[in-house]
Amino acid sequence: MEIMTRDFGRLEIAESDIIIFKSGLPGFENLEEFVLLPLGEESPFIVMQSVDNPDIAFVTVEPGNLIQNYEFEISDKTEKELEIKKVSDVLILNIITLKNEIKKSTANLSAPIVINIEDKLGKQVILDDSRYQVRYKIFAPVEEVAE
Template sequence: MELMTRDFGKIEIKEDQIIYFKNGLPGFETAKEFILLPFAEDSPFIIMQSVNNPELAFITVEPGNLIEDYEFEISDQREKDLEIKSIEDILVLNIITLKDQLEEITANLSAPIIINLKEKLGGQIILDNHNFSVRFPIFAEQQAENPAQKDEVSE
C-alpha cells in the first residue's frame, strides 16, 4: 500500500508494518495507526509516522542510545492491553523535541512509547517514577553530569 509521509514523501509499505495504538497518543487520540521508519542509515533516530495523517510524525530514539539503566515497570493492565508475553517482543522509544539550537534538542524520558513488535500493538505510558526528565538534553554537555535526572524548574 502507498503511504504519504511528512519526511520521505510517498513510500510503499506493507500492512504488517502498521502498529495499532488502541487509545492513540496523549493529545493525538484519533491517530491510532503508525509505522516505524529509520530516519537515515546508521542513525539512532526512528520516525514514527501516522498512517492516516501525513503531517503527523514523531522523531523517536531508543533510550539505550541516550542513557544507561533506563528501567521502569509496566502495569499488569498495560501488559494485558499490549498483549506482552516476553520482554524480547518490546521496543521502547522516546519522543524527541526539536529546537533551533542543537544543544536544546530534548527527549521525553518520562513518557515512553511501548511497542509490542510481535503483536503490532503500541501505547504511551506516563511513568510514576519522577526521576526521568520530560526534557532530557540529548546533545548538551551537561547530560554527562546527571544524565536521567528530572529537570529543575523554577517558577
C-alpha cells in the same frame, strides 16, 4: 499500501508493519496507526509516522542511546492491552522534541512509547518516576579539553 509522509514523501509500506495504538497518543487520540521509519542507516533516530495523517510524525530514539539503566515497570493492565508475552518482544522509544538550535533538543523520558513489536501494538505510558525528565537534553554540552 502507499502512504504520504511528512519527511520521506510518498512511501510503500507493508500493512504488517503498521503498529496499532488503540487509544491513539495523548493529544492525538484519533490517530491509531503508525509505522516506524529509520531516519537513516547510521542514525539512532526513528520516525514514528502516522499512517492517516502525513503531517503527524514523531522523531524517536531508543533510550539506550541516551542513558544507561533506563528501567520502569509496565502495569499488568498495559501488559494485557499490548498482549506482551515476553520482554524480547518489547521495543521502548522516547519522543524527541527538536529545537531550532539542535543542541537544545530534548527527549521525553517520562512518557515512553511501549511497543509489542511482535503483535504490532503500542501505547504511550506516563511514568510516575521522578528519575526521568520530560525534557532530557540529548546533546550534552561539549567540554573544552585543557591542553
